[in-house]
Amino acid sequence: EDKVVQSPLSLVVHEGDTVTLNCSYEVTNFRSLLWYKQEKKAPTFLFMLTSSGIEKKSGRLSSILDKKELSSILNITATQTGDSAIYLCAVPVSGGSNYKLTFGKGTLLTVNP
């Protein structure tokens, strides 16, 4: 069975701290890994990673994939209260002509002022 595990499940930090969120996966025919940010409602797309060792960056957020370790990390530097959200890791699994996403439970990040 395909599995995505995230850690920690929750994290409380102060503004300005740097955080690292982890995601590990066990899926057949791995193609890519996606990170989403979920605030009040919809998961918002952050990154898609396909190649090991190549960092993707967007502002203070960055992410990298390690295919050897079957894992990925999401880093957030100089955290702000607006970064408070659930961060979801998902892996597309092939299903017929397209892909369904298998999600982890998410990491609830709380950034206190």
Place this chain on the structure above:
Amino acid sequence: EPEVTQTPSHQVTQMGQEVILRCVPISNHLYFYWYRQILGQKVEFLVSFYNNEISEKSEIFDDQFSVERPDGSNFTLKIRSTKLEDSAMYFCASSGRDHLYQETQYFGPGTRLLVL
């Protein structure tokens, strides 16, 4: 920027009633999905849809569920006879201008369904 929209944002219904959740995917996308998230649990896949037919469905997606793309823009999820355990947030997603972008799915804001 194009986005997925969903209506209604909230729906309260009585057990046994039919509900239809509506979605307008991003206009040039080809692949459509429904997911649900029960409060405090993971986002779970329900069904995927491509070329006017279901590509894959999960165990949750039983005979009480159906999907339809009645015209060129809307994508609907119907639950024929709702149960208490259908209470959840339902997300529509779309992807795939082409093969390279198929896996990146963009989510709508969700419909919160409460079955009483």
